[in-house]
Amino acid sequence: MPWKNVTDMEETTRFVLLAQSDRYTVTELCEQFGIGRKTPRRKRVRRGRAGLARAWRCRGRGREPGGSGSRPSSTEPIGGGGRQQACATFQLGVRLSSIHPAMTLPLTRRRFLQTSTAAAGVALAAPDLIAAVAGRPASSGQPFTFILLGDLHFDRLEHHDMAWVQREKPNDVRQIENYSRITRDVTPLLFETVRGTIAELNQTPASRVAFVLQAGDLVEGLCGNEALAVLQNAEALAFVRDANLGVPLLFTKGNHDITGPGAVAAFGSVFHPFLTDQARAVDAGAMKVTRGSYSVECGPALFAFFDAYEASASLEWLEAVAARRTAEHFFVIVHPPVVPYGARSTWHLFANSRDATRREKFLALLGAQRALVIGGHIHRFNTLSRRAGGGRFAQLALSSVLSAPVTKPKDLLSGADAYTPDQIRVEPNFSPANEAERRAVYKTESALVDAFEYADLPGYAVVRVAGPQVTVQVFAGTSRDLWRAIDLTALARL
Secondary structure (H helix, E strand, C coil): CCCCCCCHHHHHHHHHHHHHCCCCEHHHHHHHHCCCCCHHHCHHHHCCCCHHHHHHHHCCCCCCCCCCCCCCCCCCECCCCCHHHHHCCCCCCCCCCCCCCCCCCCCCHHHHHHHHHHHHHHHHHCHHHHHHHHCCCCCCCCCEEEEEECECCECCHHHCCHHHHHHHCHHHHHHHHHHHHHHHHCHHHHHHHHHHHHHHHCCCHHHCEEEEEECCCCECCCCCCHHHHHHHHHHHHHHHHHCCCCCCEEECCCCHHHCCCCHHHHHHHHHHHHHHHHHHHHCCCCCCCCCCCEEEEECCEEEEECCHHHHHHHHHHHHHHHHCCCCCEEEEECCCCCCCCCCCCCCCCCCCHHHHHHHHHHHHHHHHHCCEEEECCCCCEEEEEEEECCEEEEEEECECCCCCCCCCCEEEEECHHHCCHHHHHHCCCCCHHHHHHHHHHHHHHHHHEEEEEEEECCEEEEEEEECCEEEEEEEECCCCCEEEEEEHHHHCCC
16 A cells, blocks of 8 residues: 655644544653653743644633643643643654554654644644544534444465464364355455445435444464465455445454464554554544554544453553543444353453453443444354443444355344343354353343344444434345344443
8 A cells, every 4th residue: 555645744733633632641642653751841842832732722712822731641631731731742753653654754843843833824724624633523413324244254275374274273274264265255245235335325425334344353364474464464455455345444353363373463564554544534533553452433433442352451441542432422342242142151351250350340331331332253143231330331243254145044032031041052062061151151141131132144234323323234144135223322221
C-alpha cells in the first residue's frame, strides 16, 4: 500500500486537535507522538507559541487568551486547565502516526514553532476538521450500519510448513485442509454477498454502511514460522482488498490469529498498520494501533476492541476507555464468549478460577455500561442478556465459517429456560471427560441470564445503529433472505 505524505503542519494540527478532544490522556498522546511525558510541561517549550492552545481553548468563550491553568497529571485527559501546556509540545522524534510504523520524521521544536501558528489558523477556521479528528462529527446522530462477520479462518495450504504441522499439531491437519477449501470455494461467495449488501444499503443515506466488523480469527494461523505467518496475513488482507467492499474492515484479535511460531510478531507487523489506517478511515481521531486493544468512535457509538489474549492489561485499558465514554452505545468486541453458551462452557473469557476476581470486575463493568458485546470463537450463533454490575449487557456471537454457501439452522435453543446445563448436549461427543465441570458452569450462570438463543448457523449480519436503538438482521450462509431480527439494545435493557 502507498505511504501517506504527512506534513509537519498536519501532524502539529492533528496533535492540537486530539489534545482538545478530551479523548486521550497526556500519557497516551505522548506515547503516540513519540515524546517524553514531561515534555509538555517544559517551560521553555510552552513559552514558544503558547498562545496556540490558549487561543483554541478560549475560542467561542467570549474572552481573550491568557491566564494560567493547573498542570495536568499524566493520567488526566487533556481538557483541563493544563491543556495548553500539552498542546505546544512537538519535539525531536515525533512519530508520523499516519504512515507505516517504521517511518519516522523528526519534528524539531523550531519546525513546530514554524508550523504552530499556521496550525492554529487551520484549527480555528476548520470546524469540520476539528470534529473529524475529535471523532465526534456533527452528523453523529445520523443512523449507520455495519456488516458483522464471525470467524473466517482464511487459509491456503502453501501458508503452512506441513512438516511442522504434522509433527507439532497433527490433529489440525484436517482442519487446515478444510479451511483452505472453504477459503478457495466458499469465502469468495460470502464476500460477494457482503459487497452486494453494502451496495444496496448505501443507496439510502439512513442505512449507509460505515465499515465491516470481523470478530476475530481472520486467519487460521498454525503456519510454522514467522515468514509464512506474514504471508498468510498479507494474503488475507489482499483478499479483502480485492473483494472491493468499499468500506473499511475492523477486526479483533482471535486465538488463531496468533497461534504458531512467529504469529504474534506477524500480527503486529502486518495487521497493526492495516488496522491503524482502517480505524482512521472510520474515526479520524483514532490512535495508532500498537497492540490488540484499540477503540474507534462512529457516530453515537464507541467500539472497544478487546485483546482477550492479554486479558489483564486489556481489562485495565477497558476501564479507562469506559470511564471516558461519552457515546450513547458501547460495543465491546472480544473474540471468545464473555458468557458461556453451548457445549464448550469452559471456553469463555477469564474462565480459570484464578481469574475469578477479574471476571467479576469485567462483568460488572459491562453491566454498568449496558454494553453490547460481540464475539465469535465457538462457531455458533448466540444472543443473550446477562445481569451484572447493577445493570445488564447483551451478547451477540456469530460464525462465518461456511462449509457450503447454503446452510440451515441446527440445534436451536430459545428462551431463558433453555439456558441450563443440558445445553451441552448440542455437541454430545465433545470432551466427555469434563462434562461435570461444564455443567457446573451453567448452574452458576443460569440464575443471571434473562434471555437466550443458540443455533448452529454460520452466516453474516447487518447491524443498524439508529438513535437509541441497535438492531441486528442475521442471514444464513450467503443468502440474502432474513433469518432472524434482533433488538440488541432491548436485550441490554430488559
